[in-house]
Amino acid sequence: MKMLQVSERSGKPYQLIYDIWFGKFEVSVNQMPCKKVKRAVFTYDGDENERTIQVKGNMFTGFKLIDEDEMIVMMKPLRGFEWFLVLMPLVLLLGGAIGGALGGLTAVGNAFVMRHTKSPFLKFLISVLFTGGAIVLFFIIAIVFSGTSV
Numbered sequence: 001m002k003m004l005q006v007s008e009r010s011g012k013p014y015q016l017i018y019d020i021w022f023g024k025f026e027v028s029v030n031q032m033p034c035k036k037v038k039r040a041v042f043t044y045d046g047d048e049n050e051r052t053i054q055v056k057g058n059m060f061t062g063f064k065l066i067d068e069d070e071m072i073v074m075m076k077p078l079r080g081f082e083w084f085l086v087l088m089p090l091v092l093l094l095g096g097a098i099g100g101a102l103g104g105l106t107a108v109g110n111a112f113v114m115r116h117t118k119s120p121f122l123k124f125l126i127s128v129l130f131t132g133g134a135i136v137l138f139f140i141i142a143i144v145f146s147g148t149s150v
Helices: 080-116 120-146
Strands: 002-006 013-019 024-029 035-038 041-045 050-058 062-067 070-075
Touching: 002 070, 013 062, 013 070, 024 041, 024 050, 080 120
Parallel strands: none
Antiparallel strands: 002 013, 013 024, 035 041, 041 050, 050 062, 062 070
16 A cells, blocks of 8 residues: 655655555655664655654554654544444454454455545445445355255
8 A cells, every 4th residue: 555645844755655465664755765674663864864754553543654753644544434334344253263254354345445435425335245245255154164055
């Protein structure tokens, strides 16, 4: 996931690339890659000296870059109704390990939809379809593993 934001104070463009699968970050300032110091800490050559950038947050709470004394919001946190739609499939946790796995995957899918869809109606529709699909899939898997017929 690639995020680009221009600092209001300094006018520098900041880029954050987040690898969803492995949780890794890449940071660039002024289109120059930053050097990784730790998992979420990077350095780059500023105007006069070396500056440190720290990445805070995650896909749910939003991402912020802390460039010493400046905070750049790269991705805003989810709003209330978006949290509800993301967490709705976790009701499948009642179905044990298979239900939990399906619920967790659907919650991640819903979070992805919340981040990439502008329309609140589409967010609602797609997340309800994802959740409904996960519930139907859960019952199909339960019927297959129980050996009973419908």
